[in-house]
Amino acid sequence: MKPLGRIYLVAILIFLYTPILVMMAMGFNASPLYELPFSFSLQWYEALWSNTVLLTAGLNSIVIAAITAVLATALGTMASVALSRRTFRGRSFLQLMLLPPIAIPWLITGTAMLIFFYWSGIGRGMHALLIGHVALAIPYVVLVVGTGFRTIRADLEEAAMSLGSTPVHAFFSVTLPLLYPSILGAALFAFAVSLDQFVISYFLATPGYTTLPVQIYSSIRKGFTPEINAISTVLLLGSMTVILIFARFAKPGDTRDKR
């Protein structure tokens, strides 16, 4: 059974990676109509360099993702402290309320945001995108930091306090350093969630302020050239790098006690 299982896993990997690799290769193919045989060319990457629309959208995406990472990590970590370390009435209800942003299809959340932001005068654009992205990233931050909390013992903080430390001081000097890898992991995760977010952005972007996925979508629908493959390749490699760094930091599934 063992070799059969391994062959099957390789087949699954081929299924998962073939389209991605083909898409990436086509960014290096000279033909604008994706015709084969393959002839290597960097012309699409050169064209990308002078495509200010795509580059601006890319820069917007990075800025939004960075601000989202900072805000979502700050807010989510605070909430995680309360949800992981304290008991109070309504705690399980509040934990349940973290699920809608993840579990409800983004199409529904996105169109609801569009209606509400229009009706309330918040409008669309960068600030609207930030409100939406941070809300989507917060639940993931609470989950990742909450998992981190489970690996540190609560009595370390109690020990610090019984030795005369204030709760705030104990948190910053004892708990936070132990939690640091989880918080950094959560921030990277929030960055990746925002960078890859398309549906919400699609409804909240304006013609003057778009993100890279929104711009790629409108290019795909209007007729595209291998420039789209080039920028897509950059985007994929970028988010893969962020996620691999996240995997090193947060070690998902690693619940060994850090004592």
Add this chain to the structure above:
Amino acid sequence: MQNDRLTSASERGPLGPRSRRVLPSWVSTMVLLLPTYGWLTLAVFLPLLTMFVFSFMSATPMGKAPIVFTLKQYRAFIDQPYLVGIGINSLLIGFWTTLFCAVLGFLAAVALVQSTLGKTREILLILILLPFWTNGLVRVFSWTMVLRENGFLDNLLHMIAPDAGSIGFLYTRYAIVVGLVHGYLPYMILTCYIALVAIDDAIIEAASSLGARWWTILFKILVPLAAPGLISGSVLIFIPVIGSFMEPRILGGRVGVTMGTVIEDQFTQAFNWPLGASLSFTLLAVVLAIFATFSGVLRRGTAV
């Protein structure tokens, strides 16, 4: 306030000289929670509420036309019978995507548990999950390179059989399902894997030493014990799939009309927001019904 208390030492009151003025713990709990839940209220809960109100309006409140509150948007499935067909189309796409993910993903998880160990397994898991956390739109786009006429698939075929015609099937329902399976398969592999690693190897060894064949082990031991993983994976795939719109648009072309694309149209082309809102809420009702049905299994699945 007896319900709001710190579980840690501070409930025993000020301790030592450095703790000067300690706030009641419920105040600090509130301060910690308020930003997150305030933000979620602004960005998710109030919008959903507003959309609910909009779904009862007779027209989008943008022009001068008077707005009347009505139930007519919810009668759309009766008034516009073609929507029923589109709804069924969405459910079928959801069904086939979930089924393919369940079969392929469960077997992949079995293969991971039975055929790999240690570092190899870790690397394989990361490789399987990596595409899941990259841009879904780009992955859907990449399938157009493979499935289009004279695309990668056709070129592969022509290397073997130069005279064969085109087998590219871009702009069909099959293309939509392939793209969606590609997008959500890693998720099913993960949920099944988590369920399967928890199974004690001794059970399988005992069964095979007592003469059980592989299919007996598969259907009598692995499938029943991994059922929570299969079910939570299926629920968490079916729900986003019935709400998907970019996959049908890009891979389905003209045949790619689903509930998702109809809802998108109401907001981006037709500007009939009340209809879009009522369709969104109908979809949300389906989603919540599914969650309610499987909440027991899902809670056990996430409690790991």
